Amino acid sequence: MKTDIILSGVGGQGILSIAAAIGMAALEDNLFLKQAEVHGMSQRGGAVQSHLRISDTEVASDLIPKGKADLILSVEPMESLRYLPWLNPSGWLVSNTEAFINIDNYPDKEEIYSEIRKIKNHILIDADRIAVEAGSARSSNMAILGAASSLIPISHEKFHSGIRKIFERKGEDMVKLNLMVFDAGRKAASDYLSR
């Protein structure tokens, strides 16, 4: 078993906590893991991505080769398209619909969605709305993770205990909120696929 995931978004959107949650869950499952993060300059509102590789055998390269990613998981719709060269032909693209617009030439949103819909295996959800409805606007990244979670070979419980570990020091309320958003994201994805 091997799953290669590209996480994408804009610096400051919290893709590192998604990576940490998956990483924790993978460790709970005793899987091998390599995760290349982006720190530094581009964290100032630039395009950021993280390569996350989970496997039941040792992982060689820290970077996913082009054409090999099983999943692109994006908290921002335009950013999800930036990494298409990495997606394998049967891979999945899961993205938030909420655009993060900090540049003048941001393309038309509908055109972005239609590019995403061209990909056979895709899921589009409004993670920001899900997070706000659950009462935690800052947790949209957990909604996106929830939406993609059924595509990652880690059990629902292990995801829950991974998320718990990450938010533990911020108190039980934060843990509960994030778990709730995660589950709502998971449901939104299955609704999207059976639409």
Place this chain on the structure above:
Amino acid sequence: MQKYLFLGDEAIAQAAIDAGMSGIYAYPGTPSTEITEYVQNSKEAAEKGIHSEWSANEKTAMESALGMSYAGKRSMVCMKHVGLNVAADPFMNAAITGINGGMIVTVADDPSMHSSQNEQDSRYYGKFALIPVLEPSNQQEAYDLVHYGFELSEKFKTPVMLRITTRLSHSRSGVESREKRKQNPLALPVDLSQFILLPSLARERYKILLRSQSDFEAESDSSGNNKYIPGKNRKTGIIACGLAYNYYLENKISNHLDYPLLKINQYPLPRKLIEKIASETDELLILEEGYPLVEESLKGFFNSPYKVKGRLDGSLPRDGELNPNLIAKALGIKEADFPAVPELVSARPPAFCKGCSHSDVYLALNEALAQYGKGRVFSDIGCYTLGALAPYNAINSCVDMGASITMAKGAADAGLLPAVAVIGDSTFTHSGMTGLLDAVLEETSITVIISDNSTTGMTGGQKSSATGRLRQICEGLGVEKDHIRFLNPLRKYHLENIGIINEELLHQGVSVIIAERECIQTAGKRHRNLSGLKQK
């Protein structure tokens, strides 16, 4: 023994703690920053009294680490690649003095310049200084090589360089720790003149260093860090250094390759192992992250028609970081076409955070300078360098830390008036103060704006040595009190701020304008922490 999920940087930090290091010295710099931050946040390090405060710059850090080594204790100094330029003087000379307590110089290179102004390869510095260099391929090796590095350092009484690159620094994986070792006791060098580099003594010390070279090479052949892995396909021998090994392995597994392989994690190059792989194969392909150091050495090694491929003959690109696809191509593996990035995807460069004080400084400066025309703003390295981008287009230089003030001085000397320097607070105490002294001594007409956000912002908000001290420092260096001005970079003071800048642009002599407003990232963090405390 414990299992961790570590960034490469964190693995190095925990290893140093476990190996009995007594102090880490550093100035922040991507991708090396997290090493020192890990020690700063480690309870264990605090309990053991391990020094971990930031230094003013890489040179002061290197010298402090050498001083700790003089006193018999194990020390580490960390920096990004360009930091070693700043610390090059003590670095080169520490190779001559040698060490007392073990000393590791950890340098993080940034091929592809993710967060840097160049992609220089620190292995050349190691070679230049004639000291051993260790280059791990993964997080576990990073951990293990720190233990080994301290032993090697003490065995041969030499500083040892640990060279990593961005992808290892910032990639996370499982690491298993080893038994912990006690710190060294305080102990003076046996020879109390060891560290006195008077020419007569230095010549002796240099001969000792030269004599050690064959020992270093023998150690590279025998330590087990450089591994020869036999293979049946003798058409090509692969020499894979550090991280490049992982990319080769990726291709080896998915394409069932079976070339003889020499994995390099320690320099100087292991002569015997290289002769072995060279004699067994028709050609060598060199995979190395950074400059073609090994490739160049081997071309010199075999003054013969022997074929060496790598970055110099075009098998791999001459610049930029490696990845699995580039190595597949160099190995002649055909890959299917990859989907293209849709045309509508536009670039998203980094930018000022919303509400950043630097942006208000540039808006005011641009207006004040409008009457003089473009091309007279020398800037420096930090978040404020983003003033180079639209819509500000406010600066004309960014070269190395501190160069804003000194380049403005040189331009003013040449007759470009007014000449303006824009520098951050941390950069100012890193390397700006000495240049300001030059200008004060000559009464050069420059206007220096210190854009003081009270933190080292670009690298993630570390404590700045300048905070609360800028006025005294400028006064102490001799800037006239009347020409040390303060402004509050907020939209509502925009006109007032333009006025202050305009007045100082007219001043004949040195002016310093301190534009002070806290970084909104660190301010936000502080507020969140405070409200968190209140809730508890």
